[in-house]
Amino acid sequence: MTATIIDGKAFAASVREKVAEHVTRLQEEHGITPGLAVVLVGEDPASQVYVRNKGKQTLEAGMNSYEHKLPVETSEADLLALVEKLNADPAVHGILVQLPLPDHIDEEKVINSITPAKDVDGFHILNVGLLGTGQKSMVPCTPLGCLMMLRDQLGSLSGLNAVVVGRSNIVGKPMAQLLLRDSCTVTIAHSRTKNLADVCRGADILVAAVGRPRMIPGDWVKPGATVIDVGINRIDAPEKGEGKTRLVGDVDFDSAKEVAGAITPVPGGVGPMTIACLLANTVTACCRANNLPEPEGLTA
Numbered sequence: 001m002t003a004t005i006i007d008g009k010a011f012a013a014s015v016r017e018k019v020a021e022h023v024t025r026l027q028e029e030h031g032i033t034p035g036l037a038v039v040l041v042g043e044d045p046a047s048q049v050y051v052r053n054k055g056k057q058t059l060e061a062g063m064n065s066y067e068h069k070l071p072v073e074t075s076e077a078d079l080l081a082l083v084e085k086l087n088a089d090p091a092v093h094g095i096l097v098q099l100p101l102p103d104h105i106d107e108e109k110v111i112n113s114i115t116p117a118k119d120v121d122g123f124h125i126l127n128v129g130l131l132g133t134g135q136k137s138m139v140p141c142t143p144l145g146c147l148m149m150l151r152d153q154l155g156s157l158s159g160l161n162a163v164v165v166g167r168s169n170i171v172g173k174p175m176a177q178l179l180l181r182d183s184c185t186v187t188i189a190h191s192r193t194k195n196l197a198d199v200c201r202g203a204d205i206l207v208a209a210v211g212r213p214r215m216i217p218g219d220w221v222k223p224g225a226t227v228i229d230v231g232i233n234r235i236d237a238p239e240k241g242e243g244k245t246r247l248v249g250d251v252d253f254d255s256a257k258e259v260a261g262a263i264t265p266v267p268g269g270v271g272p273m274t275i276a277c278l279l280a281n282t283v284t285a286c287c288r289a290n291n292l293p294e295p296e297g298l299t300a
């Protein structure tokens with residue numbers, strides 16, 4: 001069997017198109033333009049690329065983009081003061097603080113200082129609790145993107161065995177909550193899970209989010225399973241020339257695609273959906289702030 005390759009780039013483009021249509025409607029019918037503020041502290045090269053892409057795609061969707069680039073030595077107090085200012089700004093419907101933050105800043109403190117209704121990352125403790133109890137919340141972008149791709153691929157997820165490998169607050173835990181909400185039987189596995197290979201082999205849906213390059217080989221995959229690879233790992237690629245690198249996922253794509261029913265590639269799978277879902281969350285936050293109906297097909 002050779003798996004269907006799930007094209008995250010194309011899927012993300014279709015999500016962005018829906019976002020742009022909704023933005024046009026908000027502007028024409030209500031005179032409202034959603035606004036997203038993105039805060040970057042420091043000069044981490046990958047974060048700079050992500051923030052640049054977020055700003056560009058926000059503008060392309062017709063929304064307002066507010067970028068705040070702060071030096072690496074910015075104090076926690078100054079960052080909290082900026083968040084407070086953005087919380088109070090009615091033109092800003094979504095706030096995202098790019099992670100990771102420099103070591104001298106307490107990430108949790110900053111995330112929990114964002115007004116929950118503007119927390120388009122869905123990382124605030126209130127949104128985590130709302131998601132965990134099945135209530136309306138902001139949903140973290142990467143798991144939301146994975147859920148959209150799974151629903152598109154499989155239709156109903158009800159009754160399927162889902163294994164999430166990884167227990168991070170950003171991906172693993174919210175992913176498991178979303179799958180549970182769609183009536184999957186969910187297992188959260190991690191580095192200390194006994195017989196991880198056998199656990200993975202029981203999965204109709206296998207979500208890999210451990211951050212270890214090609215850790216999951218094809219013989220851990222159930223024939224016909226849907227595999228969502230969240231890992232984005234940069235490894236040396238001497239075959240491309242000296243000092244060159246390339247991106248691989250947490251799944252060994254070449255062997256897994258021979259067994260799976262469908263699989264996301266890296267790059268071009270989950271990654272592009274993360275920013276598309278950030279735009280979707282910004283429109284959702286804007287609609288909620290204005291007591292307007294939420295965009296169809298853009299929420300969990």
Ligand SMILES: Nc1nc2c(c(=O)[nH]1)N[C@@H](CN(C=O)c1ccc(C(=O)N[C@@H](CCC(=O)O)C(=O)O)cc1)CN2
Nearest residue numbers: 050097098099100121141267268269270271272274275
């Ligand atoms: N506040 C947040 N910080 C971070 C998040 C997040 O959701 N919120 N996620 C990641 C980084 N991230 C967005 O911020 C992100 C990662 C990857 C991609 C992406 O499109 N990846 C491409 C490959 C890109 C490349 O060539 O390097 C792909 O997988 O095809 C987008 C966004 C950590 N921080």
